[in-house]
C-alpha cells in the first residue's frame with residue numbers, strides 16, 4: 549500500500565527536492581527551507597511547531613494511543629560551490645546541497661503527506677523532525693531543548709548514500725557511523741634567534757615530535773580490532789626562516805565506533821602532550837571538544853527495518869555496507885531511543901551520480917527519493933505495529 553501511495557507522489561517529491569537543491573542554506577540559516585516545510589505541512593493539514601529557529605516538528609495522530617515514533621530528516625547545505633550543470637543548480641553562491649539533505653527533506657515531506665492521508669489506520673503517534681544544522685552537529689540537541697524525545701519509543705533516520713547503488717538499502721545493526729570529536733593543542737616554548745637554539749624552547753620541534761607521538765595512540769595503544777583515527781589536520785607555527793617560534797597550534801579530529809575509547813581520547817591526548825612537551829621543555833594545553841557520538845543501530849529495530857525494505861524492494865533490496873568513519877548528529881536521537889539510521893542507495897554512474905558526498909559535483913539518482921520516502925513511511929507503520 550505504501551509503495552503505491554508514495555509512487556503516486558513521486559513527482560511531488562522530486563519537485564520538492566529540486567526546489568530545496570536550488571535554494572540551499574547553511575546550518576541554522578535554513579529560513580527559506582523551514583518556511584517551505586511549514587507551508588507544505590499546513591497544506592497537508594499536519595499540525596507543526598517551529599523549534600530551534602529553523603527546525604520544524606510535525607505531529608501526526610498527536611495524543612493517539614499506542615507507540616510513538618520520531619522520523620528525522622536533516623535540511624542544511626554546505627559551503628561548496630556547485631559545479632553541476634542542472635536546471636535546478638544552486639542559486640546561492642558558494643552554498644550547495646552536496647550531501648543529499650535536500651533529498652532527505654523532500655522524502656520526509658512525501659512520507660508525511662502519505663502517512664497523514666492514512667493516519668486513521670495507523671496505530672500510534674508519529675513525530676516528524678525536520679532538523680537544521682546537521683553539518684555542524686548542533687541541530688538535533690538544539691531541537692530537543694524545545695521538543696524533546698520524551699515518551700518516544702523509537703527513531704528512524706535516512707542518509708542517501710552515493711556509494712550504494714540506487715535500489716539498495718543498508719539497515720544493519722551495530723555501529724554505523726563514528727564519533728567525530730575535535731581537538732586543539734597549543735604548545736608554548738620560548739622564541740629566539742634561529743642561529744642560537746640553545747637560548748630558546750623550540751615550539752616547531754616540540755609540535756613536530758608531538759604529531760609523531762600521537763601516531764602511536766591508534767597503532768600501539770588501541771586494540772587493532774577497534775577502528776579508530778587520530779588525525780592532525782592543521783599545524784601552524786612560526787613567522788620567519790631565522791626566528792625560532794615560541795608557539796605552535798595543532799588542530800585535529802578523533803574517530804571511533806566505541807563509546808569507551810571515545811571517552812578515553814581526551815586523557816590520552818593530554819598525557820602524550822604533557823610527556824612530549826616535558827621532553828622538549830615546552831608546555832602544552834589540550835582543548836578537547838565533543839562533536840558527534842557513534843551512531844549505533846539497535847538490533848531489534850534493524851530487523852524491523854530489514855523487513856520494511858523487503859516489503860518495498862524484495863529480498864534483493866538489502867545490501868551490506870561497511871561502517872563509515874564520518875560523523876552524523878542523528879547519534880543524539882539514537883543515544884536516547886532505539887532506532888535505525890538507514891543508508892538508501894543514491895548512486896548511479898549512468899546518471900552522473902558517482903561523486904562522493906561533499907564533492908562539488910555530488911549528485912543523486914532521483915529514483916532513490918521514492919524509495920527513501922516509502923521507507924520512512926513503511927518503517928513508521930511497521931515499528932508502531934510491532
Ligand code: NI
Nearest residue numbers: 647648649707
Ligand atoms: Ni550528510
